[in-house]
């Protein structure tokens with residue numbers, strides 16, 4: 001089975017994770033018009049190549065980001081959302097399983 | 100080989116019949132360029148050339164005719180959807196399937212077998228009752244059936260109350276059926292080619308040119324062609340081709356896998372599906388059991404098969420049909436499906452003038468091949484969107500008017 | 513003296529199964545638990561339904577502070593656990609979440625202390641006890657890593673999975689928490705999963721145990737172990 005490296009739990013079968021879709025910048029809900037909002041909610045880039053995505057380790061409800069190639073299915077890197085979104089508490093648990 | 104047969108083969112009196120366009124150069128310009136020679140693309144060409152007198156058509160495919168999802172799908176044909184818009188649309192397609200062999204002069208082997216969807220929870224029964232009501236109202240044969248009727252319809256189904264998810268009831272759809280998927284593509288393609296459309300295989304569209312917001316030309320690996328109208332019918336590649344025209348879509352591409360066992364004598368008439376254990380099955384006219392389930396869990400442009408899916412499908416199908424424990428899996432494969440947020444297609448106009456979309460067919464588009472070919476041809480020929488596909492326009496997402504068929508699609512396709 | 517689970521409010525979801533398989537019940541502080549079964553396994557690994565074992569949990573930015581002010585030791589890293597002097601197993605499920613399991617003799621005071629502190633606190637921490645929401649089993653015996661290898665992809669053998677290590681993973685296709693624990697001298701694991709999967713998981717584990725001559729055991733099996741020591 002394909003492995004995905006969870007920043008909290010270490011390498012795990014990819015079936016333990018829930019795919020959360022592409023990372024999109026959210027438009028300001030108070031300032032944007034309804035078509036911008038519709039595009040944010042429904043539309044996707046759906047690119048063939050390396051994309052940044054949300055993933056969740058289901059057993060721990062732990063959300064993180066992954067850079068993944070949607071053609072070769074190679075996972076380049078997984079990391080905490082804090083790395084991309086400032087304002088989130090940077091809480092770097094050790095990447096290795098704790099044993 | 101007997102000499103008489105050889106003589107027959109070589110005789111000029113019986114020339115080999117070429118169903119499709121033989122390889123030739125692309126012209127500089129076509130009235131209509133169809134991108135993608137899957138069932139949908141060739142059906143559009145067929146209805147354009149036969150019913151609208153439009154014959155200057157190039158159908159381009161980067162691979163070969165019907166080699167995409169048309170070749171990979173499991174050929175569930177049904178109209179027991181949930182929304183009025185959906186039921187109306189798919190009902191007409193199922194009716195077209197019934198007469199399609201005659202229409203095409205090509206045996207597409209449509210079989211009206213009936214389709215049974217299983218409920219393993221009270222919530223599922225409620226939604227089945229809802230679907231049955233909508234279906235009946237729209238003239239589609241659907242009814243809620245109890246365990247006794249299920250046992251009569253599918254005697255070898257595991258109805259034990261000790262299974263992990265016992266079967267409580269079913270949605271019986273007498274109109275459901277199946278057909279030979281390749282034949283559908285071949286029939287439409289040869290019908291279109293006979294009437295003058297050109298089918299160009301191994302011709303990949305690599306770019307799309309627009310001028311003042313209007314389609315001008317497409318670029319291919321074999322050169323540039325101008326066109327008055329273009330339509331894309333490229334399934335899993337929808338976002339990538341649309342992006343060439345500067346169009347962003349509410350589509351995400353996921354692999355969908357299926358597998359098939361060795362052949363058996365006829366054991367299973369109806370098509371059976373269980374959204375709860377996420378599996379569906381039918382026995383082909385060759386006797387093989389075709390088994391499929393839900394899409395892959397994450398987006399991918401790669402048609403690899405996974406051991407995990409084989410395991411999941413096997414575990415699920417053994418719940419329903421324990422006797423299949425003896426069966427051997429012969430093949431497993433995948434297609435890239437263009438999933439929309441509401442599990443309904445995206446058909447009609449695009450932001451680019453004279454560039455039309457036939458996309459968002461996800462895991463459910465084979466059954467729509469005839470109706471989509473017919474209505475898209477009408478749109479291309481008249482410039483007017485037929486009422487029956489109006490609800491499926493790309494615009495619906497901007498109006499927040501989705502046509503939610505997620506529940507009626509899951510693991511039934 | 514055998515207790516009757518039907519007459520008690522606090523009984524495991526599996527009590528019918530226990531009853532049908534010759535369980536002898538006992539009453540500990542109004543909890544109906546299984547002491548033993550008519551025919552219990554010999555030397556193979558044992559599976560014990562500990563779903564009623566006292567436990568609690570807490571989550572939030574201030575969880576660590578609350579815990580430190582109540583018990584004398586806490587695990588440093590996510591997916592580790594420690595054993596307190598009171599025999600309470602404290603597992604750290606993430607930076608901000610902890611799970612506390614009482615000792616198998618059902619005599620723990622720390623759980624109640626933490627619950628009291630939780631009720632009193634005004635800090636950013638809330639209770640996540642996984643008591644009614646989860647089933648809890650103990651699997652013990654030398655072969656238990658091999659038993660779980662049939663259901664779970666994590667390598668749980670001693671060389672790879674340290675004493676007290678925690679894995680939150682998929683077991684027989686349901687989400688589970690696996691915590692390494694020594695039941696007296698016997699190595700084993702605490703297993704927690706969503707209570708909706710209790711019967712399913714119990715059956716899966718018993719099925720996996722067959723190959724190792726293992727089976728269901730009651731609480732007596734922990735007591736005799738202690739006597740043997």
Ligand SMILES: Cc1cc2nc3c(=O)[nH]c(=O)nc-3n(C[C@H](O)[C@H](O)[C@H](O)COP(=O)(O)OP(=O)(O)OC[C@H]3O[C@@H](n4cnc5c(N)ncnc54)[C@H](O)[C@@H]3O)c2cc1C
Pocket residue numbers: 134135136137138139140159160161162163164165166167168169170171172173174175176302303304305332333334335336340355356357391432433434435436460461462463464465466467511512
């Ligand atoms: C495993 C599986 C099971 C399914 N089961 C069912 C089912 O039971 N019932 C049902 O109704 N539907 C089912 N579907 C969905 C159905 O197969 C599709 O929705 C349908 O076949 C789409 O037809 P199409 O003609 O639009 O696409 P396709 O048949 O995929 O044709 C698209 C064509 O476009 C070509 N193309 C792509 N990019 C380019 C380019 N740049 N230039 C030129 N050509 C290009 C491709 O080569 C391909 O031939 C299933 C799908 C899969 C994968």
